[in-house]
Amino acid sequence: MLLNKYFSPRIVFYCLIISALLMGSFIGCSRTGENPKLSVFAAGGAKPAIDEICALFTEEYSTDIDINYGGGGEVLSRMVLSETGDIYIAPEQRFMESALEKNAIVGATVKNLAFMIPVIAVPEGNPKGITCLSDLAKPGIRVAITRSETTLLGIFAPEIFEKAGLAQAIGENIIATASDPNNLLTMLTTNAIDAGIIWHFFSTSASDKIDIVWLLPEQLTGVGQMQTAVSAYSENTETALAFIEFLVSPQGKLIFQKHGYITEIEEVNRYWK
Numbered sequence: 001m002l003l004n005k006y007f008s009p010r011i012v013f014y015c016l017i018i019s020a021l022l023m024g025s026f027i028g029c030s031r032t033g034e035n036p037k038l039s040v041f042a043a044g045g046a047k048p049a050i051d052e053i054c055a056l057f058t059e060e061y062s063t064d065i066d067i068n069y070g071g072g073g074e075v076l077s078r079m080v081l082s083e084t085g086d087i088y089i090a091p092e093q094r095f096m097e098s099a100l101e102k103n104a105i106v107g108a109t110v111k112n113l114a115f116m117i118p119v120i121a122v123p124e125g126n127p128k129g130i131t132c133l134s135d136l137a138k139p140g141i142r143v144a145i146t147r148s149e150t151t152l153l154g155i156f157a158p159e160i161f162e163k164a165g166l167a168q169a170i171g172e173n174i175i176a177t178a179s180d181p182n183n184l185l186t187m188l189t190t191n192a193i194d195a196g197i198i199w200h201f202f203s204t205s206a207s208d209k210i211d212i213v214w215l216l217p218e219q220l221t222g223v224g225q226m227q228t229a230v231s232a233y234s235e236n237t238e239t240a241l242a243f244i245e246f247l248v249s250p251q252g253k254l255i256f257q258k259h260g261y262i263t264e265i266e267e268v269n270r271y272w273k
Contacts, residue, residue, distance in 0.1 A: 036239045037064045039084060041075040043091030045181065046226060048205060049259045050089065057246050063239060071180055079231060080104050086234040087243060092152040093225040105229040111248050114261035115268045116199040116224035118156050120213040121188055128194045133219060136195055137169035144176040144187050144196040151180055152224055157197040159221040199224060204260025217273040
C-alpha cells in the first residue's frame with residue numbers, strides 16, 4: 001500500500017518529465033563545454049615555430065587547432081574564398097596589407113610576431129668564397145633572387161643592389177628567380193646557384209645546408225615582418241584573441257627565437273639603420 005501511495009502513475013509521470021529535463025540540461029552543459037576549435041591559415045615558412053606553439057596552446061587551453069599551411073597569398077586566398085578561419089598568419093607585411101584591403105581580417109588585432117633580415121645565402125662551406133655584396137658582381141657567380149610579385153624579398157633584393165650601385169653588375173649574374181624563399185633554398189642545396197638573397201632565419205632551419213653572409217646595415221632597404229590577426233570570418237573571436245596573445249607572449253617569443261627569428265625591434269636595429 002505504501003508503494004502505491006508514493007509511486008502513483010501520476011507521480012511516476014512527473015518524475016520522468018523532471019528526469020528528462022535534468023538530462024537535457026546536462027546535455028546542454030556538455031555541449032557548451034566542448035573544446036573550442038580554431039582554424040589557422042598560416043604561412044608555410046612559419047611552420048616549425050607555429051607547430052610547436054599550437055601544440056603547447058592545445059595542451060594548455062584544451063583547444064583543437066586545424067592549421068592550413070601554404071604561401072602567404074595562397075592561404076589568404078583560401079581563407080577569403082571559403083569565408084572561414086579564425087587566424088591569419090602572414091609571412092610578410094604586404095600580405096597583411098592585402099588582407100586588410102580584402103576586409104579579410106580585423107585590423108585592430110594585427111600584431112607583429114617576428115622580424116626577418118635579408119641576407120646573402122650560399123651553399124654550405126661557401127665554395128665560391130663570397131664574403132660581401134660586391135662578390136655577387138664577380139664574373140661567373142650564379143645568383144638567384146625571388147619574384148617581386150610573390151615575395152617581399154623580390155622587392156628588397158633589387159633595391160639593395162641599386163643602393164650599392166651594383167644593380168647592373170649583379171643583374172648580369174642573376175640566372176633565376178624563385179617563386180618563394182623555399183624554392184631559392186632548393187636551388188642552393190642542389191648547387192644550381194652560387195648565392196641568393198634570402199631571410200636570415202633559414203640559417204637556423206637549414207643550418208646543415210647553407211651558410212649566410214650578413215649585409216651591412218646601411219645596405220638594407222627594409223626588413224620583413226611576420227604578422228598575425230583575427231580573421232573577419234571567425235566565429236570564435238575570444239579564443240582567437242587568446243591564441244594571438246599566446247603567440248606574442250614571452251613563451252611564444254622564445255619559440256620563434258629558437259627557430260631563428262628575431263622578435264624584438266631593438267635587435268632589428270643592430271642589422272638595419
